[in-house]
Amino acid sequence: MAAAVLAVAGIVLPDPVGRTCAVAAFAVVAFVPVIRIGWLGIRWWKRGDRRYASLPPAIVVVIAIGVLLALA
Numbered sequence: 001m002a003a004a005v006l007a008v009a010g011i012v013l014p015d016p017v018g019r020t021c022a023v024a025a026f027a028v029v030a031f032v033p034v035i036r037i038g039w040l041g042i043r044w045w046k047r048g049d050r051r052y053a054s055l056p057p058a059i060v061v062v063i064a065i066g067v068l069l070a071l072a
Helices: 002-012 015-047 055-071
Strands: none
Touching: 002 015, 015 055
């Protein structure tokens, strides 16, 4: 919902504010899944399930490799 509101604001508002809203919309779409992965890892660790708690760092590494390949 926040990304949708920011994206519409990015389209409607004039350049300096609109551009900032568009960048914020992209940041929300890009970083919320990574934050959720971290939250799940912490939750699994606290519940004592070390097998599932070891997966989020690996997923974040895969995401980082994808970002680096996209930038290259």
